[in-house]
Amino acid sequence: DSGVTQTPKHLITATGQRVTLRCSPRSGDLSVYWYQQSLDQGLQFLIQYYNGEERAKGNILERFSAQQFPDLHSELNLSSLELGDSALYFCASSASGWGEQFFGPGTRLTVL
C-alpha cells in the first residue's frame, strides 16, 4: 500500500459525458501528479500540482482539467468524453516537487 488513494476504482460512462477522478496523496506529500496509461500511448504525464499550484503540464487535452485543494487532495475532470479516453488514470504523490513518486491503484475509465 503506497498510501495514495484514488476513487473510484472503476468508472463506466458514455461518450459526451463528464467525470471526476479523485486522489488523496500520502500524508505530508505536497506534490500530486496525474498520468494516463493506455495500450497505444503507454504511460503519459498529464499534469502536476505542488501545494495547490500548477507546476507542470504534459500531454493533457483541453477537455481535461485538474486542481489541487487546500487539503492537498486533487481532482481530475474529464469532459466531452470520447472512446479514446478509455484508459487507466493514475495519481502519484511526492514529498517535494521532484524525486520518487508513490502511485495510487488507479481509476479504470471505460467510455462506451
Place this chain on the structure above:
Amino acid sequence: AQSVTQLDSQVPVFEEAPVELRCNYSSSVSVYLFWYVQYPNQGLQLLLKYLSGSTLVKGINGFEAEFNKSQTSFHLRKPSVHISDTAEYFCAVSGGNTGKLIFGQGTTLQVKP
C-alpha cells in the same frame, strides 16, 4: 526534451536464471532515473531510484541497476528470478525543474518454471 527507450518489449526467462532489462535515456539536463514494477491490475511500485552518488543502485526484491552516464543507460538486473517477478517493468526519467516522469514503453518479464 527527455525520452526513454526500453530496448525489449518482452523478456522470457526461466526461474532462477539471471535477467537484465535494458533502458536507455536521452536528456539535455541532469537526470534522476527510476524503475517501477506493475503487477497485473495494480498500480506502479518503485523498485529503485538513482538520484545522485553511487552509480550502482540496489532496490527491493533483489533488483539492482547501474547508471552509466557515458552510455546513457540504466539497465535493471537480478541474479536469480522467481515466478513472482512476472510483471511489467517501466524505466522512467525526470529532470529539470519539475518532477514529472517520462516513462519507457515497458518490458514484460515472463518467468517460466
